[in-house]
Amino acid sequence: MTYCVGMWLESGLVFASDSRTNAGVDHIATFRKMTVYEKPGDRVLVMLAAGNLSVTQGVINILNEDAHPSNGQETIWTVASLFHAARIIGAALRKVYDVDGSHLKQHREEFNAAIILGGQIQGERPRLFNIYSAGNFIESTPETCYFQIGEIKYGKPIIDRLITRQSSLIEGAKCALLSFDSTIRSNISVGLPIDLLCYERDRLRIDFQRCIDKDDPYFNEIKRLWGEGLRETFATIPDPSWQKRLEPV
Amino acid sequence: MTYCVGMWLESGLVFASDSRTNAGVDHIATFRKMTVYEKPGDRVLVMLAAGNLSVTQGVINILNEDAHPSNGQETIWTVASLFHAARIIGAALRKVYDVDGSHLKQHREEFNAAIILGGQIQGERPRLFNIYSAGNFIESTPETCYFQIGEIKYGKPIIDRLITRQSSLIEGAKCALLSFDSTIRSNISVGLPIDLLCYERDRLRIDFQRCIDKDDPYFNEIKRLWGEGLRETFATIPDPSWQKRLEPV
DSSP, rough: OOOEEEEETTTEEEEOHHHEEETTTTTTEEOOEEEEEEEEEEEEEEEEEOOHHHHHHHHHHHHHHHHHHHOOHHHHHHSSSHHHHHHHHHHHHHHHHHHHHHHHHHTOOOOOEEEEEEETTTOOOOOEEOTTTSOOOOEEEEOOOOOOOSSSTHHHHHHHHHTTOOOOHHHHHHHHHHHHHHHHHHHHTOSSOOOEOOOEOOOSSOOOEEOOOTTTHHHHHHHHHHHHHHHHHHHSOOOOGGGGGGGGG | OOEEEEEEETTEEEEEOOOEEEESSEEEEOOOOOEEEEETTEEEEEEEEEHHHHHHHHHHHHHHTTTSOTTTTOTTTTOHHHHHHHHHHHHHHHHHHHHHHHHHHHHHHOEEEEEEEEEETTOOOOOEEEEEETSSEOOOTBBBBBEEEOOOOOHHHHHHHHTTTTHHHHHHHHHHHHHHHHHHHHOOSOSSSSEEOOOOOOOOOOOEEEEEEOOOHHHHHHHHHHHHHHHHHHHSOOOHHHHHHHHGO
């Protein structure tokens, strides 16, 4: 399993992804799920991938092979909008499906891939897309300013409660780390290190990217403070007025 | 979908279940998921059910029909231990499977049921079981003092952080309500009212049972206080030392 989140904030974009891949609990490995395409001053594209690793690695290989086409075809390095970049990734997914889809079915494996694509291309505002296995996709709107893929449920309530489109990049980064902490505690198939990347609107370059492992002092500190804060908040919540009916008679 | 949780605490047992059933988003209805068998001074058994409603209602009907057997066979009203009560419920599930299993398969419906059974029978300590579709089951141990069934993921992190076997009944009830709040916010297929029941160890009767609907003042109060507390805790968590790299250059 995998957990990835992308946030589309007024101040910019926040991306986080875990690094665990498992084909059964006896076959766990570390693979990074974040791929970055950066041409400073022109474009920053960040891709997070969940699902069947052979499929998502296939997509990345196709994107890399197609990066310098002889026929003048558009690539993620040349397209003028994120919408067209999402189309290119969708088309790569469909190419992998054409090769592997029927064979996976023969072996009762699902063709299962989910990709978050976000970033900014010169001349456009920052954008964030959620691309499905079929190669179709949706885009973030102010009402829904984040996407999650993979093992999304454990870490969703904390984002729903804390993040709005007006949150700062710092708030987004902190909340993403806490969302990962909730997920990692509850599901062994999501694991460290976490790749964290923050993109500030209109910079057209990456100023902040960090790989957070188990020894990261800041991650350990906020995990501890968050856990303590939750327990303190819980302790201050008043007992119910029906409490007396719960006391020994 | 459904969400149910049962906690096995030193002080007793806490049960909570929602009331929403859906067969697609255009077919949502209210059904209670909690069934109580109480003979004061002798036994209290509480059953929470998730999954295919026709299956779990079938189980309850079989239990009721078998309540007064002519052949002197044991029933949930006469068995001497919760272990045997769990076996009787497992056997009822298998009876429903024998009748409906192959037909559900023909219509590509899964035979899908999950049951939490907890309570106390005179002469035993309180016990808590998680019964699967196949009629087999597991029992709570001190290391794992709660079971969830149905839509379990959204509401799991909060229980993992706050509840231990030493928590009081009041703490268990409060945490169960907050766990439901997290779930209801994130998944429209889980809905009010919540049935809440607390059983105090060795009482052998139910002293507290409550149906919590959207107008319940206490539920609304703790939802508000919890949300505010989380946001305040989040605000006090220090920014990372790498923050400066996120500020405009």
